[in-house]
Each structure stands twice: as C-alpha cells, then as structure tokens.
Amino acid sequence: DGGITQSPKYLFRKEGQNVTLSCEQNLNHDAMYWYRQDPGQGLRLIYYSQIVNDFQKGDIAEGYSVSREKKESFPLTVTSAQKNPTAFYLCASAGQGKTQYFGPGTRLLVL
C-alpha cells in the first residue's frame, strides 16, 4: 500500500537531548513537509523540501534540523535548542497535484 509512515508514535526527550523523528513515503512524491501542531494553534510549518538534497525553513525552524538525502525520507531532528518541544509532529508529502498527504504523526513529550 502507498502511504506515509512516521515513527515512533510516541517519543520521550530528556533535557539537553537531541531526538530524531522518522518520516518515510512510498508515493514517489517530490515535496515533503514537517509541521508542528499545538492545541488551538493549527499546524505550523517547520521545514519543507521540494527536491532531494534541498530544503527550506518554514515559519518555526529554530531548534529543528532536517535532511533530505533520499526522495523517500525526510527525518526531523529536534535539538536541545528547542526549549518547548512538547507537541504533535506531522509529516506530509505532495506530488505534482499539489495536494498534501499526511502521516499518522509522532507525539513528543519531555521527561
């Protein structure tokens, strides 16, 4: 089945620790996105990539980093510089039709 997978479903971060969220798609989409979701604030764009080996900052990139070494994969690292990382993180991808399709999400919690 084609789709987007995110892992893990839940992730716990200790203070000062970097953690990496996985996002994989087998839809052959060129574009991929990371969003952060907080209650009452909708979705905010962290980073996006329109092609392999290239990515751009979104609206709230500080404290996060990404890579796009393969078309299928777009991992997000939450660094220790992100002081308020507790949120629900959503990955999406889009093909030529511009419609974004979303993964199931990862909930990040701070210990």
Add this chain to the structure above:
Amino acid sequence: AQSVTQLGSHVSVSEGALVLLRCNYSSSVPPYLFWYVQYPNQGLQLLLKYTSAATLVKGINGFEAEFKKSETSFHLTKPSAHMSDAAEYFCAVSGSSGTYKYIFGTGTRLKVLA
C-alpha cells in the same frame, strides 16, 4: 500574502442536523483551497479540494464546499450530521503558483449531539 480564518473554534450540532463550518481566506494569487479532517491522535485526512475547476466541490463522507470568490469563502457543509463526523476540521490555502506551501486555519472542533 495568504491567510485563513476559521470562524468558531468549537461547533455543536445535533445528529441529523446541517453541518456548516466556515472558512475565509485571503490570497494575492488564485488559490487552491483544502479541507482536512483530523480524528484524535491521528494525521490529517483530505476531505476535498478546490483547484479552480467547479466552484462546488464534493468530497468524501458526504461533505461538500463552495468556493465564493466575491466573499473569499470556502465553507464546508454536510446536510445531515452523523456521530462519526465528530472530529477537528482544518481549512488550508495554497497559491496556485510557486511552492506547494499551505497556510492552515486554527481548526474547528465539531461535536455531534445524540
């Protein structure tokens, strides 16, 4: 610049009643418009999209939306609410040129009363 406003962070309807969720947008280019639904602790699922074809768009689960350029609106409707429609709904806008970036509204949580 683009923006989306969803009026009403919470909407309650009785089962069988009309569902109306409001979305107004601003865009300096012809917009693409989307409605997504999110169930608790899940990702977003596409309900329907407007991409400059027919102004009345039909989606999944009996939902539809009408693009009204003069009112800069893209309200989501369903004639008869079902208990399974209880979820959070997001409206999003994207420019028809350039990147595929979306701007999302803050969401409307729909509650369906028995």
